[in-house]
Amino acid sequence: MSTDTAIESQLPLTEATFFILLSLAPGPRHGYAIMKDVKSLSQERVVLSTGTLYSALKRMLEQDWIRRSNLAEKKTNGRVRKAYTLTGLGQAILQAEVQRLEGLVSAAQPRMLRDAA
Amino acid sequence: MNDNWLTWLYKALLSLYPAGFRAEFSDEMGEVFSQIAEDARSRSRFALVEVVLAELRDLPASILHARRQARRSLRAAADSLHRMAPVELSWQELLATLAVFLLPAAALLLHRTPREAGAAGLDAADIPTAALFLIAMLVVGLLRRLPLRSLPYLGVMLVISAYLFLFQWVADLVSPSLISNFAPGAWDRSTYLLLKVISTGMLWLTLFCLTLLVIALLALYNRFQPLCWSIRHDWSLLSFILHGEAVFALLLLVEHHRYERPFAIASLLWLAAGAWFYLRSPQRWKRAIALLGGLALGAWAVASGVAFGAGESLFLSSATALNISGQSTLAELWTEAGRILVIPIWILLVLLLPAWYSRLTALSRVFRNRGV
Numbered sequence: 001m002s003t004d005t006a007i008e009s010q011l012p013l014t015e016a017t018f019f020i021l022l023s024l025a026p027g028p029r030h031g032y033a034i035m036k037d038v039k040s041l042s043q044e045r046v047v048l049s050t051g052t053l054y055s056a057l058k059r060m061l062e063q064d065w066i067r068r069s070n071l072a073e074k075k076t077n078g079r080v081r082k083a084y085t086l087t088g089l090g091q092a093i094l095q096a097e098v099q100r101l102e103g104l105v106s107a108a109q110p111r112m113l114r115d116a117a
Numbered sequence: 118m119n120d121n122w123l124t125w126l127y128k129a130l131l132s133l134y135p136a137g138f139r140a141e142f143s144d145e146m147g148e149v150f151s152q153i154a155e156d157a158r159s160r161s162r163f164a165l166v167e168v169v170l171a172e173l174r175d176l177p178a179s180i181l182h183a184r185r186q187a188r189r190s191l192r193a194a195a196d197s198l199h200r201m202a203p204v205e206l207s208w209q210e211l212l213a214t215l216a217v218f219l220l221p222a223a224a225l226l227l228h229r230t231p232r233e234a235g236a237a238g239l240d241a242a243d244i245p246t247a248a249l250f251l252i253a254m255l256v257v258g259l260l261r262r263l264p265l266r267s268l269p270y271l272g273v274m275l276v277i278s279a280y281l282f283l284f285q286w287v288a289d290l291v292s293p294s295l296i297s298n299f300a301p302g303a304w305d306r307s308t309y310l311l312l313k314v315i316s317t318g319m320l321w322l323t324l325f326c327l328t329l330l331v332i333a334l335l336a337l338y339n340r341f342q343p344l345c346w347s348i349r350h351d352w353s354l355l356s357f358i359l360h361g362e363a364v365f366a367l368l369l370l371v372e373h374h375r376y377e378r379p380f381a382i383a384s385l386l387w388l389a390a391g392a393w394f395y396l397r398s399p400q401r402w403k404r405a406i407a408l409l410g411g412l413a414l415g416a417w418a419v420a421s422g423v424a425f426g427a428g429e430s431l432f433l434s435s436a437t438a439l440n441i442s443g444q445s446t447l448a449e450l451w452t453e454a455g456r457i458l459v460i461p462i463w464i465l466l467v468l469l470l471p472a473w474y475s476r477l478t479a480l481s482r483v484f485r486n487r488g489v
Contacts, residue, residue: 031149049172050149051179054142059186082145 007089007096010063019046020056021065021086021094028069028083031057057084065090123169124151130173133180135187136339191342206266206396213254214266214396217273218364218389220250222382251277263335263344268354269392272361275331279324280365306452313459321463325470328358352471353404357395359468360408364388366464367419380422387415405472412468416461420454 013021016038023029023037034057035048048056060066061084069085086094127150131143150172157168206214224243255274258267332348332355335341348354367384391411398404 031145032152035149035153047171049175049179050146050153051172051176053149054138054146055179055182055186058138058142058183081148 003092007092010093011097011100013093013097015042015046016048016052016056017060018094018097020048020053020060021090021097024066024084024086024090025094028085030081030083034084060090063089065093123154127172130176134183137187137190138183188342191346210266211393211396214269215389215392217251217254217269217361218385218392221247221364221368222385222389225378225382225385262340265354265357265396268357269361269364271331272328272358272363273365275328275358276324276362276365279327280369283323283327306448310452310455310459313456314463317459317463318466321467324362325359325467328355328362351401352475353395353401353408355471356405356408356468357392359464360388360392360395360412363412363415363464363468366460367415378422380418380425384415384418384422387411387418391415405469408468409465412461412465416458416464420457420461 019038019041020034022041023034029037031050031053035050035053039047057066061068064087066084067087069083124147128143128147131139131146134143153168153172154165157164224247251270251273254270255267258264258270261267263271332345336345344354364385367388368381388411391408391414394407394411395404398407
């Protein structure tokens with residue numbers, strides 16, 4: 001199986017997975033920051049609970065879409081805070097999903113504009 | 118509402134996640150929940166209640182999902198384990214596995230003089246040492262999640278426990294007068310043999326069910342789930358446990374005879390050979406043949422020994438103690454040989470049960486896929 005086919009076999013992503021990957025696109029983030037960012041990116045449509053977030057993170061770690069970032073580990077109240085960052089594969093999957101969504105939108109737009117006209 | 122108390126409750130609920138997930142994420146999740154609760158509380162009490170309810174609503178689904186994932190990972194691990202064939206054991210591990218067959222043989226070999234025999238034909242002085250050795254090996258096996266080499270030990274301990282507790286308890290339930298009647302003199306020989314076939318079959322099928330029950334109980338503990346998945350994947354592992362149970366059963370046959378120690382030693386060596394070929398064989402059918410071959414030859418050796426001992430004692434005492442004719446003596450010998458053969462035949466049948474079950478489920482899958 002080629003890399004492109006392997007990536008396409010993972011699509012479409014669920015909304016929660018898509019927003020988590022999108023949240024990690026600019027750089028490493030810790031769990032709570034991801035939750036807040038997903039809520040803001042989705043305009044409060046997708047509100048992740050802690051359990052849902054960490055189940056998704058575990059699956060993505062296993063699939064090598066993300067990794068725990070060593071550099072971004074910070075300490076708050078004496079406790080270690082771990083951060084997550086996109087891997088090359090994760091970035092490729094996010095890019096492929098964005099392209100897929102763009103394709104959908106570009107297919108829909110002429111029809112929608114014509115109907116509106 | 119107190120945030121600390123809520124965080125403590127949430128962390129307690131996190132213990133419902135599988136162990137691997139907990140070890141990896143529970144600290145982080147507790148920390149994140151604490152932050153969410155703190156943020157919500159700073160807004161309003163209502164926001165806090167809303168956040169807590171949302172978390173509690175999603176938690177069961179998330180726990181079930183994590184548990185399902187953990188089971189899938191275990192199954193995948195078990196599958197990959199069985200793709201590694203033949204089983205690679207170091208010579209120390211091989212020796213440790215075969216010790217359950219070889220050490221009783223060595224004990225029988227060392228005590229050549231016909232002294233007072235204890236249970237299972239071993240010298241009475243050897244019994245505590247043997248018990249300590251078996252318990253130690255089983256405990257080590259349990260601590261290491263019951264690897265392949267521990268399975269015969271599990272079998273031996275199961276059959277001994279069943280013999281000491283379960284069968285004795287069942288025997289106490291049965292009327293003593295019936296037991297006293299259950300002897301060749303009280304019944305005609307064919308009825309006696311038929312009853313022997315039924316009672317031995319009941320005993321071995323009970324032992325088989327007991328083995329399944331123990332495995333089902335072990336499956337409740339996460340640490341033994343790889344073993345249980347392995348057994349579901351490879352039925353010959355169950356037969357290997359039963360192969361260990363055969364050691365004690367065959368030794369019990371020689372308990373009351375002192376003439377057949379060489380035969381008993383040969384029997385144990387055949388069982389060890391079967392186990393050795395089992396551990397070295399890559400395919401399941403070869404493993405099954407190794408166990409069946411070892412057991413069949415072992416049973417043949419014991420049966421020959423017991424028939425030899427019984428024949429000798431019957432012929433020697435025919436004119437005096439038994440006061441029976443030569444023809445009856447021969448009939449007694451046949452009855453004794455039949456009684457002896459019943460046990461290994463039942464062990465062989467029970468040893469094959471997992472294979473039959475596996476074949477039946479495979480057939481049912483084929484029929485289901487064809488829409489029959």
